[in-house]
Amino acid sequence: MLDQIRIVMIHTTHPGNIGAVARAMKNMGLVDLCLVSPKRFPDEEADARASGATDLLSSARVVSSLDEALEGCHLVVGTSARGRHIPWPVINPRQMAAVACELRPGKRMAILFGREDRGLTNEELHRCHHHVHIPTNPDFSSLNVAAAVQVVAYELRMALMEQQAGDQPQWGTDWDIDLADARETELLFGHLEKTLVDVEFLDPNNPRQLMTRLRRLFLRAVPDRVEVNVLRGFLSAIDRVVVRAAPDREVAEKSSEALDAAQKESGNV
Amino acid sequence: MLDQIRIVMIHTTHPGNIGAVARAMKNMGLVDLCLVSPKRFPDEEADARASGATDLLSSARVVSSLDEALEGCHLVVGTSARGRHIPWPVINPRQMAAVACELRPGKRMAILFGREDRGLTNEELHRCHHHVHIPTNPDFSSLNVAAAVQVVAYELRMALMEQQAGDQPQWGTDWDIDLADARETELLFGHLEKTLVDVEFLDPNNPRQLMTRLRRLFLRAVPDRVEVNVLRGFLSAIDRVVVRAAPDREVAEKSSEALDAAQKESGNV
Numbered sequence: 001m002l003d004q005i006r007i008v009m010i011h012t013t014h015p016g017n018i019g020a021v022a023r024a025m026k027n028m029g030l031v032d033l034c035l036v037s038p039k040r041f042p043d044e045e046a047d048a049r050a051s052g053a054t055d056l057l058s059s060a061r062v063v064s065s066l067d068e069a070l071e072g073c074h075l076v077v078g079t080s081a082r083g084r085h086i087p088w089p090v091i092n093p094r095q096m097a098a099v100a101c102e103l104r105p106g107k108r109m110a111i112l113f114g115r116e117d118r119g120l121t122n123e124e125l126h127r128c129h130h131h132v133h134i135p136t137n138p139d140f141s142s143l144n145v146a147a148a149v150q151v152v153a154y155e156l157r158m159a160l161m162e163q164q165a166g167d168q169p170q171w172g173t174d175w176d177i178d179l180a181d182a183r184e185t186e187l188l189f190g191h192l193e194k195t196l197v198d199v200e201f202l203d204p205n206n207p208r209q210l211m212t213r214l215r216r217l218f219l220r221a222v223p224d225r226v227e228v229n230v231l232r233g234f235l236s237a238i239d240r241v242v243v244r245a246a247p248d249r250e251v252a253e254k255s256s257e258a259l260d261a262a263q264k265e266s267g268n269v
Numbered sequence: 270m271l272d273q274i275r276i277v278m279i280h281t282t283h284p285g286n287i288g289a290v291a292r293a294m295k296n297m298g299l300v301d302l303c304l305v306s307p308k309r310f311p312d313e314e315a316d317a318r319a320s321g322a323t324d325l326l327s328s329a330r331v332v333s334s335l336d337e338a339l340e341g342c343h344l345v346v347g348t349s350a351r352g353r354h355i356p357w358p359v360i361n362p363r364q365m366a367a368v369a370c371e372l373r374p375g376k377r378m379a380i381l382f383g384r385e386d387r388g389l390t391n392e393e394l395h396r397c398h399h400h401v402h403i404p405t406n407p408d409f410s411s412l413n414v415a416a417a418v419q420v421v422a423y424e425l426r427m428a429l430m431e432q433q434a435g436d437q438p439q440w441g442t443d444w445d446i447d448l449a450d451a452r453e454t455e456l457l458f459g460h461l462e463k464t465l466v467d468v469e470f471l472d473p474n475n476p477r478q479l480m481t482r483l484r485r486l487f488l489r490a491v492p493d494r495v496e497v498n499v500l501r502g503f504l505s506a507i508d509r510v511v512v513r514a515a516p517d518r519e520v521a522e523k524s525s526e527a528l529d530a531a532q533k534e535s536g537n538v
Contacts, residue, residue, distance in 0.1 A: 024416055029406040052409065087445050094427065135426050137298040140322065147293055147419045150412075154420045157404050158363065176356050 001160050004103045006032040006110045007149060008069045010124065013116050015040045019049030019057065020146030021113075026053035028153035029160075033060040034069045034110075049146075066112075066124060073110040075099070078120050078128040079148055081141055088131045093152050096132045097159035111152060113145050177224040188228050189215060195235045198242045270429050273372045275301040275379045276418060277338045279393065282385050284309045288318030288326065289415030290382075295322035297422035298429075302329040303338045303379075318415075335381075335393060342379040344368070347389050347397040348417055350410055357400045362421050365401045366428035380421060382414050446493040457497050458484060464504045467511045 007025060012018055018041055025033060033056055035041060041062060050057055063069050070076060077096055080088075091099070100109055112128065114120035125131060134143060134151050143151075180188075193211055196202035202210050223231075276294060281287055287310055294302060302325055304310060310331060319326050332338050339345060346365055349357075360368070369378055381397065383389035394400060403412060403420050412420075449457075462480055465471035471479050492500075 020413065020416070023413060026409045027405050027412050027416070051411075051413070092427070093423075134423065135430050136296045137426075140295045142320075143296050143419075144289065144292060144320070147289070147296070147416065150416045150419050151423045154362075154403065154423075157406075158361070161404050 001100055001103060001163070002029045002156060003031060004108050005030055005100060005156060006034055006069075006073060006108060007153075008034045008036060008066075008110050008112045009038065009145070010036045010066065010069075010112060010120065011115045012038045012041075012145065015043030015046035016049045017116065017144070017146045018043075018060075019046035019051075019053075020144075021149045022046070022050040022053040022056040022060070024146060024150040024153050026056050028150075028157040030153050030156065031056065031059070033057075035060055035062045036066055036069050037064055038062065066127065070110050070127070073108045075103070075107065075109040075130075076112065076128045077109065077130045077132050078112040078125050079114070079152065080120060080125055080131045080133060081136075088125065088128065090131045090133050093132055093134055093155040094159075096130065096152065097155040099130070100156055101159050101163050113149060116145055175224060177226045180223050180225050180228040184225065184228050185219070185223065188218070188223075188232055191232055191235045195238050195242075199238060270369055270372060270432070271298045271425060272300060273377050274299055274369060274425060275303055275338075275342060275377060276422075277303045277305060277335075277379050277381045278307065278414070279305045279335065279338075279381060279389065280384045281307045281310075281414065284312030284315040285318045286385065286413070286415045287312075287329075288315035288320075288322075289413075290418045291315070291319040291322040291325040291329070293415060293419040293422050295325050297419075297426040299422050299425065300325065300328070302326075304329055304331045305335055305338050306333050307331065335396065339379050339396070342377045344372070344376065344378040344399075345381065345397045346378065346399045346401050347381040347394050348383070348421065349389060349394055349400045349402060350405075357394065357397065359400045359402050362401055362403055362424040363428075365399065365421065366424040368399070369425055370428050370432050382418060385414055444493060446495045449492050449494050449497040453494065453497050454488070454492065457487070457492075457500055460501055460504050464507050464511075468507065 007021065007030060009018065009021060012035065015038070018035065018038060022033060025031070040046075041060075042057065046057055047054055061069075077091075077099075080090075096111075103109060111132070112120055112124060114124065132152065134148055136143065189211070192214065193202065196210065197204055218231075221227075276290065276299060278287065278290060281304065284307070287304065287307060291302060294300070309315075310329075311326065315326055316323050330338075346360075346368075349359075365380075372378055380401070381389055381393060383393065401421065403417055405412065458480070461483065462471065465479065466473055487500075490496075
């Protein structure tokens, strides 16, 4: 979809903005840049602000009329602040990106960006099927042109990614370690409770809400396997200190047996 | 909600970026900017790129540590490219904006932006509840810091506007003129059909799909009242020419009567 989008900059004054647009486009995966009568281009300042997207500047097409810029495009949208004399169908960048997702193969969409000081003329806006309005603070609504391209390009990429993600399940992915399953988590809580008793922080005859609070904390974080193992390793280390500190040999041996059993259960701690 | 968001820029090198951030923030309605040890600030270049958002630069707080920057914040998110050694919960700017919408009064969220060349350090990222990743072209993923702030600030404003719009009906608004109702549209089609017959473009004995195609075109555009009146005015003008051109007086009179009736029906044409 991104290769069906053409960014058209009209009468841009500052070459730095052209460079920043090239960078924003390449960041988001757009490739087709067309410049209608830029004031200064090519230009060192454009190269500097492009910051590695100079390939996009080299392949940019420079033309002298909007007609040439729109060649081969079927859908034309123009970025605009609100409040023109005759209102046009106005969409926001997200709605525009949704339209872009519907483009069939071979159909191209041009997105027009106007001059730094005055935007698009009414004549240019009347060439458009839709106007795109980026929501802004009404008291300070004039976006930098590269910032506007950045927002529009970002929405296009977001839409593409959502399209690709489709109905794929998202829960429990995007992590390097597998999530712990319920059995592993319960073994952790069992071990934790025993250690809390051994260090005499939890009174089994008056447990109050201590385990409930700890369960809520750890379950809320949805721990992964390594995290569970780290915690059980920590508990085992505490258990060993408990054994060493036990004045009563019998208690120490009992704790030691329980520790061995717990470690067998949890596998590699 | 926007006044509960603090933008924190850490060790920014180029004052131009600070200015561009101030502009992007003010464009989107954000007000709270905090700079941790900026290399050059205040600076003329920052003022120039702020382009009228110098009030935001004046009110920006300059501090020397992240601790100071995060004072009074409850939720901390850091912008980051993917692929850190230990992955953190990663959300995109839209999900981040959804979280921001849930902030209760008195709770503040800080959004951290790192150095131009290296972003946030691991230590800084480990201060964060979430990492925010702006989806990018994997082959060219380093966004300009002001462009990143622009995207994040845009999503916050979009979320605010959606929250405000709530479940309000959206169809048929946002236009200066009322939409034509079904009766007005049908009068237009009746008038159109008659005129098409009069100018001998439509053969009543062999109408084919002409009216169907014209209905589809105009209905797809969902015309407003003024547009319907303009079209009927145009048809009436054609009707008058038909009357003048009629070689047969009887036909002319018949047409004229029909025209009067049509105009009476449509009101002010």
